[in-house]
Amino acid sequence: MTFLKINNLSVDYQMRKETVYAAKNVNIEVNKGEILGLVGESGSGKSTVGNAIINLIDEPGKVSSGSVILGDLNIHENSESIVKYRGNKIGLIFQDPQTSLNPILTVGEQLIETIQTHLKLSKEEAKNKSINLLKEVGIKDAEVRFDNYPHQFSGGMRQRVVISLALCCEPELLIADEPTTALDVSIQSQILELIKKLTKQRNLAVILITHDMGVIAETADRVAVMKSGNLVEIGETKKILTKPQENYTKSLVSSVPPTNKKISRFVIVEKENSDKKENNIKILNRWTKKEIIDQDLVQIKNLSKSFDDNFFTESSKNSVMAVNDVSFEIKEGESFGLVGESGSGKSTIAKMIVNLFKPTSGDIFFDKVCITKIKQRSELMKFRKQIQMIFQDPYSSLNGRLKVKDIIAEPITLHNPSISSLDLNNYINDLLESVELTQKSADRYPHEFSGGQRQRISIARALATQPRLLVCDEPTSALDVSIQAQILNLLKDLQEQLNLTILFISHDLPVVRQMCDRIGVLKDGKLCEVSNTEDLFLKPGHEYTRELLRLMPKIESIYN
C-alpha cells in the first residue's frame, strides 16, 4: 500500500531577479518496506525533494505548492505541524558523517536528547534504548561507545551512529541523502546492507537519494530519475536501468562505466560532436611526439613515505607509514591504474612522482634517471616539464583570480620564457581547442565554468608543457557521471594521439577498468598486486582485490 504520497511538490528559490525552481511538480509514491532510489546529477533537485518532505529547505527557498501525505496525515498542512513529525515519523540521514554529528556532545547525549524530545521515557530508559539501537546498527561495545565523542568513531561507524540517531524514535519513513558517498567501498556495502536489513525488519519506507547507479541497482526496488527539478521517469529499478524510456535516462545509464567488460569509448547520447576529432590535431604540430618504445618510463623501487605524528619524537612508533616499500614500473605509452581505499597511500605516491613530497626511502626513476636524487633546481625543472598532474578537485586547483589564458600561460612561460606573445596566444587557443573548449574561454575566469569545464582547463594546463607522463589523481570523482564520461573520453583521445603515459589514480574500479592497461592495488600503503586490467578483474590474485571486486556496486547486478 502507498505510505508516502508526494503530490505536485514544487520548491522555489526567490532570487532578486528571478524565481529558480529547484523542484517542479514532483509526484512520488513510496510503499512500506520498499526502497525508492532517487537519482539525478548535481543540481537535479533530488536532495531538494528529500529536504522538502520535512520542510527543511534553506532560505530563501520554500515549498511553494504541493502536499505530502504520510499514511493518512497531511504533514504539510502548516509549517509548524511538520516540526513534530521530524525525527518522530520521518528520519533523515545526511551525506557526510564527518559533519552531521555535533562534535562537542557525546553520542549518548545526542541520542538521549533526541529520544526524550519525542518519546516519554526517563533518562535511564532512553539510555537503554540508545544502547540497544547502537547494538542494532552494529556498533561493538555499545555501553562504552555510548559515552564517546563523534571524533572517536571512524567514518563508517559514524554513519552507523547517524543511522541510529535517525531511527531512534522509530520513524516509518527514512530519507537517506547520499548516505555512502563519502565512504569507502567496503564500508559503503556494509552501510547499504544495514539500510536494507532495517528496511525489512522495521517495515520502513526508504527514499535513497544518490548519484551512483551501482548503488541503486543493488539496493533500490524502484527508481525515480530527476533532471533540473523535474521528475523524468519513475518505475521498477530493473525496468528503468535496462529499458529506459526517456532520452535522459538512456544517456545517464550509458554514461555509467560498466563493471563487467571493457568498452572502447563511453557512449554519450545527448551531445556527441562528430567533428571534434579534427580539433585535436592542432597541438600535434607543436608536439615533439615521442615514438613509443617498449621501455619503462617510470620505475619505482622500494618507495616508502612516513609522516611523523610528532615533530619532537622521532621514534618510529608515532610515524604513520603512508607508503610502505612499494615497487612497480610504468611502461611508456600505457595507462597505469592505482586503486585503493582512502588512506591507502595512492595520492602520496602520485605526489612523490611529481616531486611534491620527498620519499622517506626508495627511488623513483624517470626515463632511467633517478629523480629523487636530483639536487639542482635547473635539472629538476627538466623533469617537472615532463611530468604533469591533474588534481581531483577542479574548484580548488585553479587560481580564481587568474584568467584562463593566464592559468595556461604560466607553465608555458616558465619553461619557455622566450616565447612571443603571438605564439603564446595561438598555443593557448590550440590547447583550449584540444580539450574541446572555445577560444572565447581564454578571457574568462574559472568561476564562470562548470566542474567538467574546469577539469578541461586543468587538462589544458597540464598539457601546456608537453609532458610525457600525466599523473591524474582522481580526475573525475568530483564530477557527475555524464561529465565523467566526457572527460574520460577526452583523456583517452589525448593519450592515443599524443602518445602520453598516464598514471591514473582512482578508488572507482569500473572507471579504472575502462581507462587502464595495468592496475596496481594498494592497501594501507602496501602494494597487494600488479596485473593486467582484464586479468585483475577476471582472476584476481590477491585476497584484498577479490574483496574489493565483490563489494563494488555493480549496475549489472540488476540483470541477475
Place this chain on the structure above:
Amino acid sequence: MVGEETSDEERAELRETLGLMDPIHVQFSRFIVNASKGEFGISYQLRRPVSELIAERLPATIELVVISALIALVTGTLLGVYTGINRKGFLSDFVLAISLLGVSLPTFVIGILFIYLFAVILGILPSFGRGEVVDLGFWTTGFLTVSGLKAIILPSVTLSLFQMTYIIRLVRAEMMEILQTDYIKFARARGISENSIKYKHALKNGLIPVITIAGINIGTLIAFSIITETVFQWPGMGFLFIQAVQFVDIPIMSAYLVFIAFVFVMINFVVDILYYLIDPRIRVKGDAASG
C-alpha cells in the same frame, strides 16, 4: 635620589652601594636574579620597595579588570547570540551600530563622556577614585562598601566596551556560521527543539573560539587599564605606571612590564587548559585513531 647639598664622596658611596660602578652585564644579571625573586629595587620617587608598591596597587587593578571582563563576556555573549539568531531585527541592527561606536571611539573619550554624563550632569556616580575600601589584610576591596561599588561602575564599563563589541561580533559570526552546519541541520531533522539547537548545540560550539580570544583580551584589558585608570584617577597599577613614566622611575616601570608579561603568559596557559576541558576533540587526541 640625592639632594643638592650631597657631597661628592657621598654620591660616590651611593653609586657604590647601588652597584652603578659595576659593568653593565653584571648589573643586568643582578637585575635578573633579583627580579626572579620578586625584588625590583626601590622606587626613585617614592623611596619604597617596588614590590610593596605593586602589591598595594594590585587589588584595585584586578578588581577593575575582573569586573570589566565579566561585563564584556556576559553582555558580549548574550548580545552576540541575540544578533546571530535574529539577524534582521531592529534591535540587532541597533546593537551592531552601537558596537561600531565601541570599536571606533578611544577609551579615554568614552571615559570622559561618561564622567560628563553621569558625574557632572546627572551627578549619580563618582567621577574619580575607588570610594571607601575595606582592608582585609592581604587585599583591599571596594566591593564591600556602597561608595566602592558605585565607584567601580564607570571605569569598568568604560574599560569593557571595546572588548564587549569585539565579543559581540565574534559570537555573532560564529553563531551564524554554526547554524548553517550539517549537524545543526541534522539536529533539526531529528526534531530537536529550536531552543536546544540554539543554546545547547550551537552556542557551546560557538564559545570555543570566544574563550581563546577572551583569554588574550583579558591581558589587553590590563594593558588598556592604564588609560582608564588615568581618566578615572583609579589607584591601580596603571595609574602608578603613568606616574612612574613621568618621573622616569625605572624600577617601577620594569617591574610593571615584567608583571604584565607574566600575566599574559599565565592567562594563555589557563586558556590552553580550558580549551582542553571544553573541546573533547583536543582532550582525547590519543585514542582518536582507535575509533
